[in-house]
Amino acid sequence: MLTELTSKAMPKSLQLKENCFLDQFGERETLQARFNYYPKCQRPDLILGLKPHADGSGYTFILQDEIGLQIFNNDKWHTAPNVPHAILVLMGDQMEIMTNGVFKSPVHRVLSNSERDRISIAMFYTPEKGKEIGPEEGLVDGERPQLFKRVKDYADIHYEYYQRVMRALHTAEA
Numbered sequence: 001m002l003t004e005l006t007s008k009a010m011p012k013s014l015q016l017k018e019n020c021f022l023d024q025f026g027e028r029e030t031l032q033a034r035f036n037y038y039p040k041c042q043r044p045d046l047i048l049g050l051k052p053h054a055d056g057s058g059y060t061f062i063l064q065d066e067i068g069l070q071i072f073n074n075d076k077w078h079t080a081p082n083v084p085h086a087i088l089v090l091m092g093d094q095m096e097i098m099t100n101g102v103f104k105s106p107v108h109r110v111l112s113n114s115e116r117d118r119i120s121i122a123m124f125y126t127p128e129k130g131k132e133i134g135p136e137e138g139l140v141d142g143e144r145p146q147l148f149k150r151v152k153d154y155a156d157i158h159y160e161y162y163q164r165v166m167r168a169l170h171t172a173e174a
């Protein structure tokens, strides 16, 4: 399954045990799909498709049929390329916590388009309800102190802040 492949691929680049993220997500982890439809808009300069936010998931798979998704990095918005049939994997706040800040959960938004409608599917992969997650031990040492505490049901806290157009990640800081 895609989540298993992805969760097992990520520890490799971090020299961690293959199952470490799978274990943190737990056995009753959730995968929720959101289907987004962005109708074309005559004045795309006046309206955003989706306001800036970071996801509260562990990570998110995105399938899109048009460009429009932008990622904020180094004080600039960068448009994610649209590679046909490719699934984009976006880190959510909970992977930033589990990797002790090594993987970043980026602020992203969606622009409007004056020419074409846009459809995207976002699949949010989130740790099991009630299960504590926290920074992997292998990513905490003298040079990289523990940046986040152990938390549970972070997605609920994230949702409260999201409603107020605020980031929630600081609530998990150590």
Ligand SMILES: O=C(O)CCC(=O)C(=O)O
Binding pocket: 034, 036, 050, 055, 062, 064, 069, 108, 110, 120, 121, 122
């Ligand atoms: O439509 C997209 O490409 C992104 C959607 C998104 O960021 C979200 O639903 O959280």
Ligand SMILES: [Fe+2]
Binding pocket: 053, 054, 055, 108
């Ligand atoms: Fe998002």
